[in-house]
Amino acid sequence: MTETKAPILELKHIMKAYDANVALKDAGLTVYPGEIHALMGANGAGKSTMIKIIAGAHKPNEGEIILNGEAVTFNNPKDALRKGVAVVYQELSLVPHLTVSENIALSADSVNKKGRYDWAESDRLASAALKRLGRAGEGIGVRDIVGNLRADQMQMIEIARAIGQDASIILLDEPTSSLNFEETENLFAVIRELVKQDIAIIFVSHRMNEIREICDRISILRDGILVVDGRPMSQISDDDIVTEMLGEKLESEKVEKTPLEEIDKRQPLLTFGFEGGIQDYVIHEGEIIGLAGLAGSGRSSVLRAIWGGSLRDDMHFEYMGEEFKPTKPSKSLGSKMAYVGEDRAISGLFFGQPILETIIMGHRNLGRKMIVNNRHEQDVFRDVIRKIQIKIPAEDCSPSALSGGNQQKLLFGRWIIDDAKLILLDEPTRGVDVRTKEEIYQRIRTMAAENNAGVLMVSSELNELELLCDRVIVMRDGKGENVLSGDEITEENMMRYIAHAEGT
């Protein structure tokens, strides 16, 4: 459909090296107006470098950028934006305390009336930009404070700012990673609306089903080389995509789940229930239970309540046959539990400290010793690094030197030192590539099977729950609503129950 038009943006034979480190060898991208173009690649494939080049934040060493048929260079992000290319990063660049109007129009020249901020003009620009987002943007008022908006609305503000400055190409970097199912749909509605206006969207994501749902064509980078150049989505299968990204077939193990009758015979590990809830829920040894539901349905808060991170007095627990009252994380830690939080940068990693600190801290606190035993910690650390299979530049480097996937593996590594009995996982594969995902799945299965640990995991990626879980609890209004088990756990089923739960 788009093939008849001329490409709006072409990147050809892009080479980019940082010192001796070649990030891109022969990368490229061809984008047509009015299309949604997926850009994929495993961690380390050079995707982030490519994004920075498109954004104008970095300049390529070799290769050319052709915009509307003319060779151009982007001197900096502002220059790229002036020429019509906008990038919306995962970490949004909004000013939360200011209004929607200001966030959209702040850098427009026309609001600056000799130093006075022209509010009328600002509001006009903002509402015009919001109008172009279509129906999903209607709920946003120009004088709303951005910090009070939902995650998807904030994304929309960022997009509105881009189109307010006449961007004709918008790159979205993992836009859905912090959105729930419903918010994602809202964002997609906006994207479809923009495409109708002939804006080109470059969509960067690890989520296969979303790429499948919304993208027209796909380009894939592997080891700095463009290996799939704008192939229509209809001509490429999910397996092909994974194979192209990794350069080999991924042995995705479809592991047979243990029959439920078998699981039910095992020791119950944790029983939890809600005040006024329909029933209590039991996690047995070696059982993996998923919590599904919309964001805000209380999935994460159940995990945090068990971990003692934030308490819920409307829940009751029985752990290893005794009543359990979580008070603080150190108590749960001492009771052989483990927790991997939702946002690793906030809830897990110690930036600026050697990686060892991130890995060892739980073990150290469990030890209740006063003095640090350096040799022991070094041994444990090396053992963990070997087990989780990550490569680190130096022992004393900070977690910031690692890719997102490896950072996530660090947090799993933390909990393989002392065999935890109950493992609480909040979005365990957020923002990691397919290979790392597979490794994390394997890790979760191992923890359950070999250590006989119970796992309670929250995930927005339903295929993940389908793949791993023995039971799935669909949550609503902070409580458990439906329980799916065995063959009932399919994406369609979960989706239906989640949607049903929402429909009140």
Add this chain to the structure above:
Amino acid sequence: MGENTPVTIQSDSKMKKLIRAYKLELGMAVILVVMYIILHFVTGTALKGSNIRNVLQASAPLLIMTMGQLVVVITGGIDLSVGSLYSLSGMCGVLVMLRTQSITAGVLVALGVGILCGVINGVLVAKVKMAPFIVTLAMQGAAASLTKIIAGGNSQTVTLQAFKAFNRGEMIPGVRNYMVYMVIIVVVMYLLLRKTVFGRWIYATGSNEEASRLVGIPVDRVKIICYTMSGFLSAVAALLGASRLMNVEVTSGVGMELDAIAAACIGGASLSGGLGTAFGALIGTLLQKGINNGINLLGINSFWTGTVTGIVIIVSVYVGMVAGKNSKKRK
């Protein structure tokens, strides 16, 4: 750079690691030494025993105070009250000493005041969740004003000659006490920060408070203890200062909090938390006092001290930022 590359852990030699970990501090130490060698060439007196002793004696109270500031700064906080606590605890201690004629009573009261104010700071920051800047700014004002009230605005001379020994005595024959204290505080702080679990908690709290809490670190307790240590060490510094001059002014500690913060930061501590070492704080303190000393020796108007110190702060923190980028210490 696929992720399937075999697992490698680069094991550098211990020495190399040590140098990398203390890059900034070592750089500052070199600057300090070079500065003194040049000063010696110009003045001929800078490296004489008497001058070095003077500088060290003048540095001792600030060093002790800086160590307290350091732990607070590593947690990501700041303690603006230490200067006023220096005045207040010193004044309380001396007044009690004069009233009771008991050195022990005076010392205990001074330390008690320091600890109490530190606990108040800590509880307000950790439990009430108020901003450290505001809490300690308020404490600064209150302590300064209380000092004037209890002293009636007058300076006090210590008439108990035995108190002199606190600073200048020789517990170890041939070594003045202040030297002993300096060695002790540096060694203790080094051990606390590097070798104890509590020390690792301090860094973790400053690096990522939420992550620390979620991995079972009692962050509130960590912070309260750090602010308490800061208050306590201010009182120790005040006693040392009082013993040296045998006199306390109501304004004796004015501005010292900024010297302490500067000393910690020159030595590599970061106000955003998670960074800083005892060795760095030592070098930072000596560098500041060394600049004072250099300006005196060169006969330059002492009004210049602030300018030179200011430049040193900016340069050292800048160097720290640039070096941090390469050593991946950054966030």
